[in-house]
Amino acid sequence: MTTQQNIPARTVFIVSDGTGITAEALARSVLSQFNLSYSRVHIPFVDTIEKVRHAREQIQNEYRQTGLLPIVFSTLVIPELVCILREARALHLDVIQTFVDPLKKELGISPKQEIGLSHQNMESEEYKNRIEAINFTLAHDDGQSNRNLDEADVILVGVSRSGKTPTSLYLAMQYGLKVANYPLIPEDFERGRLPSSLESYKNKLFGLTIQPERLAEVRNERRPNSRYASLENCRYEVFEAEGMMNLEGIPYLSSTSKSIEEISTAILSDMRAFSSPAQEKPSPKI
Structure with a gap:
C-alpha cells in the first residue's frame, strides 16, 4: 500500500467553458483532504471543438510524459465537448454532469446545455x-x-x-x-x-x-x-x-x-x- 510519504506529485487540470472559478474552488476543497503535492494547469474558456481538442492533447501529453493519470476537474456543459475531453487518459471529475444527470431524472426536464449561463446577465x-x-x-x-x-x-x-x-x-x-x-x-x-x-x-x-x-x-x-x-x-x-x-x-x-x-x-x-x-x-x- 502506498503511504502518504511516497505519493508522487500529480498534475491537476482545471478545464472550463468559462472562467473556471467554480471548478477551481471545488478542486481546492477536495484536494485539501489529501496530503498530496500537485501543480495546477488552468484551461479556461474551452467553448469550441478546436479548444477542447487542444485541452485533450495537453492532458494526454502529461500522461505520456509522467505515466500518471492527470486529475481533471471540468465544468463543460456541451455534451460533445465533454465527450472529446474524456478521450484523454485521466481521472475525470465532471462538476456539472455529476449533478445535472440526477436532476434531469428527478425533474423530468432537460438541461439548457448553454455555455456561460451562470455568468450571464451582466446588465442585471x-x-x-x-x-x-x-x-x-x-x-x-x-x-x-x-x-x-x-x-x-x-x-x-x-x-x-x-x-x-x-x-x-x-x-x-x-x-x-x-x-x-x-x-x-x-x-x-x-x-x-x-x-x-x-x-x-x-x-x-x-x-x-x-x-x-x-x-x-x-x-x-x-x-x-x-x-x-x-x-x-x-x-x-x-x-x-x-x-x-x-x-x-x-x-x-x-x-x-x-x-x-x-x-x-x-x-x-x-x-x-x-x-x-x-x-x-x-x-x-x-
Whole structure:
C-alpha cells in the first residue's frame, strides 16, 4: 500500500467553458483532504471543438510524459465537448454532469446545455449592485473616507494588518456587500474611544483581532525591525483593541488561523442574526 510519504506529485487540470472559478474552488476543497503535492494547469474558456481538442492533447501529453493519470476537474456543459475531453487518459471529475444527470431524472426536464449561463446577465440589477459594492468598498478601505457610511452593510474594525481589507473585498465581490473598514490605532486607545466617525454606526461594526505573534510576523514583512512591527507593540495594540471591542459590545473574532471564507461566513451569520429574512443578501455567484 502506498503511504502518504511516497505519493508522487500529480498534475491537476482545471478545464472550463468559462472562467473556471467554480471548478477551481471545488478542486481546492477536495484536494485539501489529501496530503498530496500537485501543480495546477488552468484551461479556461474551452467553448469550441478546436479548444477542447487542444485541452485533450495537453492532458494526454502529461500522461505520456509522467505515466500518471492527470486529475481533471471540468465544468463543460456541451455534451460533445465533454465527450472529446474524456478521450484523454485521466481521472475525470465532471462538476456539472455529476449533478445535472440526477436532476434531469428527478425533474423530468432537460438541461439548457448553454455555455456561460451562470455568468450571464451582466446588465442585471444584481450584477450592477455587486460592482457598486466593490467600488464602495475600495473607496472606504482603511478609513479613507467617512462619506456615505450609512450605506455600509458592515464596517470592519481592528488593528492594522488583521485581515480587514481582504475580508472586505471578498464580501463585496462574492456577496455584493458594501463594506467599510477602519484601523484601530494607538491614538484611539489613548482616547479610550472609537473613531468619532464610527460612533453613530455601532450596530454595523464587526471586529477582527489576531494573535500578537502572528501580527508581528505580518508587519515585519512590510516594515522589518520597526516599532510598528515589534512584538511588544503588537501585544499592546491587540490587547487595547480587544478591550475596546469588549467595552463597546462589538462582536469580533480572531483571523489568526481562519481563512477569508471562514471569517466572512462568521460575519454574515452575525449580520443575519440582526436582520429580517427580507433584508438578507443573495448567495454569491461563482
